Amino acid sequence: MSKPRILVTRRWPTAVEAALSEAFDTTLNQDDVALDAAQLRDALLSYDAVLPTVSDRLPAALFEGEAVRSKIIGNFGVGFNHIDIAAAKAKDIVVTNTPGVLTDCTADIAMLLLLSVARRGGEGEREVRAGAWTGWRPTHLVGTKVTGKTVGIIGFGRIGKAFAQRCHFGFGMDVVFYNRSSVDSAEAAHYGARQLPTVEDVLGAADFVSLHCPGGAENRHLMNATRFAAMKPGAFLINTARGDVVDETALIAALEQGTIRGAGLDVYEAEPHVPERLRALENVVLLPHLGSATEETRTAMGMKVMDNISAFFAGREPPDRVI
Ligand code: DGY
Numbered sequence: 001m002s003k004p005r006i007l008v009t010r011r012w013p014t015a016v017e018a019a020l021s022e023a024f025d026t027t028l029n030q031d032d033v034a035l036d037a038a039q040l041r042d043a044l045l046s047y048d049a050v051l052p053t054v055s056d057r058l059p060a061a062l063f064e065g066e067a068v069r070s071k072i073i074g075n076f077g078v079g080f081n082h083i084d085i086a087a088a089k090a091k092d093i094v095v096t097n098t099p100g101v102l103t104d105c106t107a108d109i110a111m112l113l114l115l116s117v118a119r120r121g122g123e124g125e126r127e128v129r130a131g132a133w134t135g136w137r138p139t140h141l142v143g144t145k146v147t148g149k150t151v152g153i154i155g156f157g158r159i160g161k162a163f164a165q166r167c168h169f170g171f172g173m174d175v176v177f178y179n180r181s182s183v184d185s186a187e188a189a190h191y192g193a194r195q196l197p198t199v200e201d202v203l204g205a206a207d208f209v210s211l212h213c214p215g216g217a218e219n220r221h222l223m224n225a226t227r228f229a230a231m232k233p234g235a236f237l238i239n240t241a242r243g244d245v246v247d248e249t250a251l252i253a254a255l256e257q258g259t260i261r262g263a264g265l266d267v268y269e270a271e272p273h274v275p276e277r278l279r280a281l282e283n284v285v286l287l288p289h290l291g292s293a294t295e296e297t298r299t300a301m302g303m304k305v306m307d308n309i310s311a312f313f314a315g316r317e318p319p320d321r322v323i
Helices: 014-023 037-046 085-090 103-118 121-129 158-171 185-190 199-205 225-230 248-257 295-313
Strands: 005-008 025-027 049-051 072-074 094-096 150-154 174-178 193-195 208-211 236-239 262-265 284-286
Touching (some): 005 037, 085 094, 103 236, 103 284, 158 193, 185 193, 199 225
Parallel strands (some): 049 072, 150 208
């Protein structure tokens, strides 16, 4: 029997590409240039499996018509709001993701952003690199103390919990969170955290607000102008979730007007575009979507995709099936 034809849309860690090439009739993307809509459409018509990443947009239009060949989309990443899940489901296409293996690294990046923006690490680094540092002085780049402050987490899934644990047990912070469903208080206490009934309750209590909910329609612009106004004066926003959870225009206005004190961002509304007005601000720390970017995690993510499509083509249930 011939091996399933699969397409890997970007370069993946070498060990994973080798394993996929061994097990399947695999097409790799040697140049690592993101595919456009026509190429992705073509991929769905020509391959048994397409293995995309967050940089591949798969809207409903790409699934239209009778000729779609793909039976499974093995997404490299836990978030899948770049794929129109309903359209895939309508075509009986299985979609899988990679939960669990990027929890710690993404929580670490959230912590990195929180510390960097509170302690003005980005500004300090820029100053030293520019040769502009004139020496130690008591009033130089004075930031905000983290220990003892309150962090408010929106979304208490795996990454939200790992972040809570770091904040409470690592940095002596009080942790409150909002989650759509109720979390057992003993479980929350295990992470040093306490659930509050509404997003507004969290915004009103937190010195740092960190987003850990999924992107997509349900949470689109969850952080808008009204919600920035509801944050404590002098508070900071951290976003390692998805860019569309934040109304970026409202965020820029809140930062420019001093409604909030600063932001640490790893994700943006229209990646890789980052608005010039945002890049011009000193009170933001901006990373290029690095949440899961460690050798260990990126390899583990790839191997998870491999497990999912291997199970599927062997007639077994893929372990990380989304639909
Ligand atoms: C994820 O896994 O969701 C990362 O953000 C990359 O897509």
